[in-house]
Amino acid sequence: MRKLLSVLSAAMLACVLAVVSPVSMAVAVEPDEILSNPVLEARARHLSAELRCLVCQNQSIDDSNAPLARDLRLLVRERLKAGDKDDQIIDYVVARYGEFVLLRPRFSAATIVLWLAPLALLGVALLLARGVMRTRAVTGGPAEQLSADEKARLAAILDERAGND
Amino acid sequence: MIVEIGHFALLLALAVAVVQMTVPFWGAQRGNVAWMQVAMPASIVQFAMATIAFAALTYAYVVSDFSVENVFQNSHSAKPLIYKISGVWGNHEGSMLLWLLMLSGFGAAVAVFGGALPLSLRANVLSVQAAIAVAFALFIVLTSNPFARLNPAPFDGQGLNPILQDPALAFHPPFLYAGYVGFSIAFSFAVAALIEGRTTAAWARWVRPWTLAAWMCLTIGIAMGSWWAYYELGWGGWWFWDPVENASFMPWLAGTALLHSAIVMEKREALKVWTILLAILTFSLSLLGTFLVRSGVLSSVHAFAVDPERGVFILMIMMIFVGGSLALFAFRMRSLRQGGLFAPISREGGLILNNVLLTTACATVLIGTLYPLFLEALNGMKISVGAPYFNATFVPLMIPLLMAMPFGPALAWKRGDLPAAMQRLLASLILALVAMVAVFAVAYRGPWLAPFAIGLGVWVMAAAVQDLLVRSRFGDLKFDVAFARLRGLPRGAFGTACAHFGVGLMVVGIASTSAYRQEQNLVMKPKQTVEFAGYQLTFEGVAPARGPNYVERQGVFTVSSGGSVVTKLYPAKRVYRASRQNTTEAGILASVAGDLYVVLGDTKDAGAHAIKIYFHPLVRFIWIGAVIMFIGGFLSLSDRKLRIGAPRRAKPQDTGNAQTA
Numbered sequence: 001m002r003k004l005l006s007v008l009s010a011a012m013l014a015c016v017l018a019v020v021s022p023v024s025m026a027v028a029v030e031p032d033e034i035l036s037n038p039v040l041e042a043r044a045r046h047l048s049a050e051l052r053c054l055v056c057q058n059q060s061i062d063d064s065n066a067p068l069a070r071d072l073r074l075l076v077r078e079r080l081k082a083g084d085k086d087d088q089i090i091d092y093v094v095a096r097y098g099e100f101v102l103l104r105p106r107f108s109a110a111t112i113v114l115w116l117a118p119l120a121l122l123g124v125a126l127l128l129a130r131g132v133m134r135t136r137a138v139t140g141g142p143a144e145q146l147s148a149d150e151k152a153r154l155a156a157i158l159d160e161r162a163g164n165d
Numbered sequence: 166m167i168v169e170i171g172h173f174a175l176l177l178a179l180a181v182a183v184v185q186m187t188v189p190f191w192g193a194q195r196g197n198v199a200w201m202q203v204a205m206p207a208s209i210v211q212f213a214m215a216t217i218a219f220a221a222l223t224y225a226y227v228v229s230d231f232s233v234e235n236v237f238q239n240s241h242s243a244k245p246l247i248y249k250i251s252g253v254w255g256n257h258e259g260s261m262l263l264w265l266l267m268l269s270g271f272g273a274a275v276a277v278f279g280g281a282l283p284l285s286l287r288a289n290v291l292s293v294q295a296a297i298a299v300a301f302a303l304f305i306v307l308t309s310n311p312f313a314r315l316n317p318a319p320f321d322g323q324g325l326n327p328i329l330q331d332p333a334l335a336f337h338p339p340f341l342y343a344g345y346v347g348f349s350i351a352f353s354f355a356v357a358a359l360i361e362g363r364t365t366a367a368w369a370r371w372v373r374p375w376t377l378a379a380w381m382c383l384t385i386g387i388a389m390g391s392w393w394a395y396y397e398l399g400w401g402g403w404w405f406w407d408p409v410e411n412a413s414f415m416p417w418l419a420g421t422a423l424l425h426s427a428i429v430m431e432k433r434e435a436l437k438v439w440t441i442l443l444a445i446l447t448f449s450l451s452l453l454g455t456f457l458v459r460s461g462v463l464s465s466v467h468a469f470a471v472d473p474e475r476g477v478f479i480l481m482i483m484m485i486f487v488g489g490s491l492a493l494f495a496f497r498m499r500s501l502r503q504g505g506l507f508a509p510i511s512r513e514g515g516l517i518l519n520n521v522l523l524t525t526a527c528a529t530v531l532i533g534t535l536y537p538l539f540l541e542a543l544n545g546m547k548i549s550v551g552a553p554y555f556n557a558t559f560v561p562l563m564i565p566l567l568m569a570m571p572f573g574p575a576l577a578w579k580r581g582d583l584p585a586a587m588q589r590l591l592a593s594l595i596l597a598l599v600a601m602v603a604v605f606a607v608a609y610r611g612p613w614l615a616p617f618a619i620g621l622g623v624w625v626m627a628a629a630v631q632d633l634l635v636r637s638r639f640g641d642l643k644f645d646v647a648f649a650r651l652r653g654l655p656r657g658a659f660g661t662a663c664a665h666f667g668v669g670l671m672v673v674g675i676a677s678t679s680a681y682r683q684e685q686n687l688v689m690k691p692k693q694t695v696e697f698a699g700y701q702l703t704f705e706g707v708a709p710a711r712g713p714n715y716v717e718r719q720g721v722f723t724v725s726s727g728g729s730v731v732t733k734l735y736p737a738k739r740v741y742r743a744s745r746q747n748t749t750e751a752g753i754l755a756s757v758a759g760d761l762y763v764v765l766g767d768t769k770d771a772g773a774h775a776i777k778i779y780f781h782p783l784v785r786f787i788w789i790g791a792v793i794m795f796i797g798g799f800l801s802l803s804d805r806k807l808r809i810g811a812p813r814r815a816k817p818q819d820t821g822n823a824q825t826a
Binding site: 029030032049052057058059060063065098099100101103105110117118121125128129130132133 | 407463528536544550551766775
C-alpha cells in the first residue's frame with residue numbers, strides 16, 4: 001500500500017482516489033443498492049457524499065468502489081428505510097466508526113479553529129487592507145500639501161478626464 | 166556507462182550550484198564585478214549538467230536498462246515509448262530530478278534573458294536560485310538517487326502504474342513542476358531585493374513575466390490533472406479537494422494574488438512589502454506542496470514517522486528557505502519604502518480586495534489540508550476534512566471575488582468612480598441577470614445557488630468583453646475608428662480580458678455540471694435500449710479487446726438521437742498485464758450542451774451488465790476556461806512591456822495613460 005501510494009504521489013496525481021484500491025473496479029453505487037423510494041434515495045445520496053470511505057484516501061462512500069464503502073452505503077439505506085432522520089443516521093455511523101468518518105467535521109472544541117479560521121482571517125485581512133489605505137490617506141495628506149508641479153499634473157489629469165467623459 | 170555519466174553530471178551540477186550560490190553573492194557584497202559575473206556561466210553550466218543527468222536517465226528508460234533500479238521498478242519493456250519516457254518522472258527519484266532540471270532551467274533563463282537587470286541584482290537572484298538547487302541536488306544525491314544499479318540485472322521491469330499510462334497524466338507533472346519551480350524565480354527576486362534592501366517599480370516588471378509563465382504552467386498542469394480525473398475515475402468528478410490537489414492549488418491561488426499585487430507595485434509603487442511577502446509565500450507553498458506529496462505525511466502522520474528520511478530532509482529544506490526568507494523579510498521590511506497613494510475605490514483598491522480574498526481562500530485551503538495532520542500530531546484525534554468543508558468555506562469567498570472582478574479593470578488608478586464603473590458595466594449586469602433568470606426558468610430544480618453562480622460567470626465573461634469594447638469606445642466612435650483603437654490596445658489588456666473571461670467560463674461550467682448533472686444506474690441486457698438526456702442508448706454487448714500492454718473487456722453502445730445514429734461508445738474495464746491492476750475507461754460523447762458519459766460495471770446474469778450513464782452539462786467549459794486563462798497569460802507575456810529581456814523603453818506617459826483611459 002505504501003509503495004503504491006508513493007508511486008502515485010510521485011506523479012503529483014490529481015487524485016489518488018478511486019484507483020488506489022485495486023480490489024474491484026465496480027462503479028460506486030450499484031443498481032441493486034438503489035432504493036425504490038426516490039425521496040429516500042436522494043437523501044441517501046446526500047448523506048453518502050458526507051461520509052468518508054474508511055479504506056480510501058479522502059473519498060466519500062458515494063464515489064468509492066471499495067466493498068467497505070458499499071457496506072456503509074447499504075447501512076445508510078437500511079437506517080433510512082427504518083425511518084431514521086438524517087442526523088440520527090450520522091450519529092449512528094459516527095458511533096460505530098468515529099468522527100473520522102465525517103468529511104465535514106463537526107463543530108467542537110477540537111475543530112473550532114478549523115471552522116472559525118476562514119472568517120477570522122478574512123476579518124484580519126480586511127482590517128489590514130483598511131489599515132494600508134488609511135495610512136495612505138494620512139501620509140498623503142490634504143490637497144494643500146501638493147507641490148506646484150503636482151498641481152499642474154493634477155490639473156492635466158482632470159482636464160483629460162473631463163475630455164473623456 | 167551512460168547512466169554513470171548521468172550520475173556524474175548530477176554531482177557536477179551540485180558542485181557548480183555550490184559555486185554559483187557563494188561566489189556571486191560575495192561578489193555582490195564586496196562590489197566585485199568579476200565574482201558577480203560568475204553567476205551567468207555557472208547557471209548555464211548547471212543547467213547543462215542537469216540536462217545531461219536527466220537525458221541519461223531518460224535514455225535508460227527508453228532502452229529499458231533494468232540494471233538501473235529506478236527503471237526496473239517503474240518501467241516495463243512492453244510499454245509504449247511515450248510511457249517509457251513519462252515513466253522517468255512517474256516516480257519519486259525521477260520526478261525530483263525533473264524538479265532540479267526545471268529549477269536550473271529557470272535559473273539559466275534568467276542568466277540568458279536578464280541582460281537588462283542590474284549586475285548585483287542578477288548575481289543575488291542567481292545565487293539564491295542556486296541555493297535552492299543545492300538543497301534539492303543534495304536531496305536527490307543523498308536520499309533519492311535515480312542512478313542506483315542492480316546486480317544482477319532483472320529480466321524485465323515491474324511496470325509503470327497503469328494509472329499513469331495516460332496522455333494527460335503523462336504531461337501533467339512537467340507542467341505542474343514548471344509552475345511550482347517557476348515561482349522560485351519570484352522567490353529569488355524577493356530575497357535578492359531583501360538582501361539589497363531596496364526595490365523599484367522595475368523590480369515588479371522583471372518579476373511579473375516569470376510569475377506569469379509559472380502561473381500559466383500551473384494552470385494547465387492543474388487543468389490536465391482535473392481533466393484526467395474526469396475521464397479516468399469513472400464518474401466524471403473533476404475536483405476532489407484531495408490534499409494532493411490542494412498542494413498544487415495553494416501555490417496557484419497565492420500566485421494569482423501575486424500576479425495582481427505585482428501590477429500595483431509596478432504601476433504605482435505601492436504594496437511593495439506585501440508583494441515581496443507574497444512572492445516568498447507563493448514559493449513556500451510550492452515547497453510545502455512538494456513536502457506534502459513527497460514525504461508520505463498525507464497518508465498518515467505515522468507513515469511519515471516510520472520512514473522519515475526523505476520527509477525530514479524536505480522539511481529541513483522547507484524550514485531553511487521559508488524560515489530564512491521570512492526572517493530576512495522581518496529584518497528588512499522597514500527599509501522598503503512605500504510609494505503611491507490611492508483611495509479605497511480605485512484600481513489599487515480593487516486589486517487589494519482581490520488579494521484579500523485570494524489569500525484568505527488560500528489560507529482556508531491550507532488550514533483545511535493541514536488541520537487533520539496537526540490534530541493527529543497534537544492529541545492523536547483523527548478527523549477528516551473533505552469536500553463538504555471546502556465547499557462551505559472556499560465557495561463563499563469566491564462569490565464576492567467574482568462579483569468584484571469586473572470592477573477592477575473598470576476603475577481608474579488612484580481614485581475611481583464606482584457609479585461610473587457600474588454604468589459602464591450595465592450591459593454586462595443586465596446580461597448576467599437575464600442568464601440567471603433564464604437558467605432558473607429552464608432548470609427550475611436543483612440548488613438555488615446554481616442560477617446565481619451561472620449568472621456570476623456570465624457577468625465576469627460579459628464584463629471582460631465589454632471592458633475591451635468600452636476602452637476602444639465602440640458605440641461612441643465610428644466603428645472603424647473604434648476597431649482601430651481596439652487593435653491598438655496593449656496586449657496586456659487583451660490578456661486581462663482573456664484570463665477573466667476564462668474564469669467566468671469555468672464558473673459557468675462548474676455551476677452547471679455540479680447542479681444539473683443527470684445520472685442513471687441500471688442493469689442492461691444486450692440489445693436493450695434506454696432513453697437518457699435526449700439520447701437513445703443501445704447496449705450491444707461486451708467484447709474482449711487488447712492494447713499494447715493490457716487486455717480489456719469493452720462494452721459497445723450505439724448512441725442515437727432523433728432516430729439517427731450519432732456514434733458508438735466503448736466503455737471498458739482494463740487489466741494491465743505487468744501489474745495485474747485494473748482501470749475503468751469511460752465512453753464519452755462530447756457535445757455543445759455537455760458530455761454523455763457511460764461506464765461499464767460488473768457482469769450480471771446472462772450477459773447483462775451494471776451500467777452507469779451520466780450527463781454532465783457544459784462540463785468542458787471548465788477546461789476550456791483554463792485554456793483561455795492560459796492564452797490570456799500568453800497574451801500578457803507577449804506584451805512588449807513585459808517581454809522577457811525587452812529593454813525598458815516605456816516613458817511613464819505611454820504606459821499609464823493607455824491603461825487608465
